[in-house]
Amino acid sequence: xxxxxxxxxxxxxxxxxxxxxxxxxxxxxxxxxxxxxxxxxxxxxxxxxxxxxxxxxxxxxxxxxxxxxxxxxxxxxxxxxxxxxxxxxxxxxxxxxxxxxxxxxxxxxxxxxxxxxxxxxxxxxxxxxxxxxxxxxxxxxxxxxxxxxxxxxxxxxxxxxxxxxxxxxxxxxxxxxxxxxxxxxxxxxxxxxxxxxxxxxxxxxxxxxxxxxxxxxxxxxxxxxxxxxxxxxxxxxxxxxxxxxxxxxxxxxxxxxxxxxxxxxxxxxxxxxxxxxxxxxxxxxxxxxxxxxxxxxxxxxxxxxxxxxxxxxxxxxxxxxxxxxxxxxxxxxxxxxxxxxxxxxxxxxxxxxxxxxxxxxxxxxxxxxxxxxxxxxxxxxxxxxxxxxxxxxxxxxxxxxxxxxxxxxxxxxxxxxxxxxxxxxxxxxxxxxxxxxxxxxxxxxxxxxxxxxxxxxxxxxxxxxxxxxxxxxxxxxxxxxxxxxxxxxxxxxxxxxxxxxxxxxxxxxxx
Amino acid sequence: xxxxxxxxxxxxxxxxxxxxxxxxxxxxxxxxxxxxxxxxxxxxxxxxxxxxxxxxxxxxxxxxxxxxxxxxxxxxxxxxxxxxxxxxxxxxxxxxxxxxxxxxxxxxxxxxxxxxxxxxxxxxxx
Numbered sequence: 001x002x003x004x005x006x007x008x009x010x011x012x013x014x015x016x017x018x019x020x021x022x023x024x025x026x027x028x029x030x031x032x033x034x035x036x037x038x039x040x041x042x043x044x045x046x047x048x049x050x051x052x053x054x055x056x057x058x059x060x061x062x063x064x065x066x067x068x069x070x071x072x073x074x075x076x077x078x079x080x081x082x083x084x085x086x087x088x089x090x091x092x093x094x095x096x097x098x099x100x101x102x103x104x105x106x107x108x109x110x111x112x113x114x115x116x117x118x119x120x121x122x123x124x125x126x127x128x129x130x131x132x133x134x135x136x137x138x139x140x141x142x143x144x145x146x147x148x149x150x151x152x153x154x155x156x157x158x159x160x161x162x163x164x165x166x167x168x169x170x171x172x173x174x175x176x177x178x179x180x181x182x183x184x185x186x187x188x189x190x191x192x193x194x195x196x197x198x199x200x201x202x203x204x205x206x207x208x209x210x211x212x213x214x215x216x217x218x219x220x221x222x223x224x225x226x227x228x229x230x231x232x233x234x235x236x237x238x239x240x241x242x243x244x245x246x247x248x249x250x251x252x253x254x255x256x257x258x259x260x261x262x263x264x265x266x267x268x269x270x271x272x273x274x275x276x277x278x279x280x281x282x283x284x285x286x287x288x289x290x291x292x293x294x295x296x297x298x299x300x301x302x303x304x305x306x307x308x309x310x311x312x313x314x315x316x317x318x319x320x321x322x323x324x325x326x327x328x329x330x331x332x333x334x335x336x337x338x339x340x341x342x343x344x345x346x347x348x349x350x351x352x353x354x355x356x357x358x359x360x361x362x363x364x365x366x367x368x369x370x371x372x373x374x375x376x377x378x379x380x381x382x383x384x385x386x387x388x389x390x391x392x393x394x395x396x397x398x399x400x401x402x403x404x405x406x407x408x409x410x411x412x413x414x415x416x417x418x419x420x421x422x423x424x425x426x427x428x429x430x431x432x433x434x435x436x437x438x439x440x441x442x443x444x445x446x447x448x449x450x451x452x453x454x455x456x457x458x459x460x461x462x463x464x465x466x467x468x469x470x471x472x473x474x475x476x477x478x479x480x481x482x483x484x485x486x487x488x489x490x491x492x493x494x495x496x497x498x499x500x501x502x503x504x505x506x507x508x509x510x511x
Numbered sequence: 512x513x514x515x516x517x518x519x520x521x522x523x524x525x526x527x528x529x530x531x532x533x534x535x536x537x538x539x540x541x542x543x544x545x546x547x548x549x550x551x552x553x554x555x556x557x558x559x560x561x562x563x564x565x566x567x568x569x570x571x572x573x574x575x576x577x578x579x580x581x582x583x584x585x586x587x588x589x590x591x592x593x594x595x596x597x598x599x600x601x602x603x604x605x606x607x608x609x610x611x612x613x614x615x616x617x618x619x620x621x622x623x624x625x626x627x628x629x630x631x632x633x634x635x636x637x
Binding site for chain 1: 526530532534620
């Protein structure tokens with residue numbers, strides 16, 4: 001109440017000057033406001049104090065006269081139905097009393113009663129209005145928090161792929177926005193996707209938070225209210241069987257299920273030991289929609305993985321179709337990608353980059369689909385026209401694969417796998433480090449496999465011979481560093497494998 | 512809860528001023544408010560706030576211009592400026608770095624986080 005009285009102080013001061021009597025606002029013995037400052041006589045102060053007690057006890061209008069010189073009137077002030085204080089008006093009835101404007105007229109009691117009742121009504125109304133305003137502002141402020149949270153989450157949702165770090169980011173936001181002590185997510189069917197975050201105070205209360213979260217989820221009764229709508233709330237652990245036993249201190253717990261359509265993925269949980277607050281409907285709504293968003297992201301990620309598998313299969317059959325056209329290159333792309341993966345291991349490439357290299361190496365010759373079988377299988381020398389046809393295959397591959405988003409990162413390596421280290425390759429004549437790293441890797445693997453395979457224009461050669469050739473062309477055709485990497489792969493990973501492969505390869509050679 | 516620190520809130524949207532005002536008062540701050548940049552500038556000169564929270568897109572003087580006009584004052588009497596606006600593109604608020612004790616906060620903002628920034632700054636001031 002005191003907050004809103006400030007607004008009334010100026011009003012009562014002005015009124016006091018106009019009408020010649022004074023006002024006092026009291027909360028029991030405490031004077032909240034006095035339009036006469038501290039000027040009142042001790043006897044008058046004493047009289048007001050007594051009057052106030054009578055008003056508050058009787059909860060009604062009171063009138064008294066002090067020594068026939070002063071008239072005092074008072075009414076109770078209520079807040080939320082209870083009497084919280086009183087409003088007193090007093091004036092002098094005769095002569096020049098100290099601190100008073102002369103007011104010879106005796107104040108009519110009934111009219112004062114009615115006036116003060118109206119005035120107190122105004123004060124109460126204003127006070128209620130003020131606290132209502134504060135509540136609305138507080139609610140609005142909470143909505144700001146919710147909007148902020150939504151906006152944060154919405155930007156994260158934009159990423160199509162669901163990840164552990166994303167989920168952790170989510171629950172960290174939730175922990176701070178919801179002002180709880182402990183937030184966790186559990187996805188039982190996805191390994192490594194259980195995440196939790198907590199206020200430091202939690203570690204003092206509970207030693208094994210993971211176990212605790214498992215137990216709390218386990219304590220949710222099968223037939224609990226709310227479960228039909230995919231949530232569960234207990235606002236006081238002491239009154240819910242199973243929860244009170246988990247920790248001696250009372251806590252409150254909110255859980256929402258993460259699902260999408262019919263699929264169940266897991267739970268999102270919030271826990272707080274602050275019993276001054278409860279979980280509000282708006283918080284539940286926010287949590288439910290967050291869980292829905294997470295569900296959508298997980299479902300999208302699964303769809304994305306399906307799509308990726310589909311693309312992989314389509315692409316693999318595409319490669320097989322091409323290799324079927326060229327009797328000499330069967331299995332070439334697969335072998336090249338195998339070599340590339342071993343080199344990637346030696347080069348310690350990031351997993352993401354390895355994937356890019358894998359696709360580039362599998363697909364590096366896809367462009368040959370547009371080249372006539374006659375040219376591909378021609379035993380003799382190619383004429384200029386035929387050769388320029390062959391040379392167009394990296395660009396053709398690029399054009400074919402460009403619409404596939406999954407493969408975007410692999411395109412440069414495919415386009416440039418026939419560049420030469422000395423800049424005399426095609427299509428762009430790039431040299432040395434200007435050639436993408438992955439293209440330089442593929443060039444070595446591609447060259448090695450070409451030499452060790454039978455071609456229309458020559459028989460296969462042994463891998464020892466191939467190494468000699470690689471050494472010769474290191475620095476001109478191929479990146480010497482990559483040749484070294486490949487030789488290490490050969491020594492450490494491939495030697496046994498190649499030696500065992502020697503005989504069937506010789507059979508091909510003899511054909 | 513009183514702390515003798517004064518915060519000026521400049522925003523042309525009344526409901527945002529109101530929310531920030533209530534929050535700040537609850538945390539013991541003395542709050543004054545302006546609904547445009549021109550009024551805000553006058554109040555910075557007159558009321559010497561410890562923290563200024565300002566919108567960018569406002570009538571008369573916009574938030575960026577306000578920062579330019581008041582940055583010089585900070586040499587004699589430092590105060591924190593928190594610039595808030597909806598971000599349309601990345602890095603567009605880079606310019607705040609050119610001003611002393613000036614930071615950016617994206618709208619929609621969390622009132623609790625805003626209080627945190629104000630508290631942190633004021634705690635460091637004598």
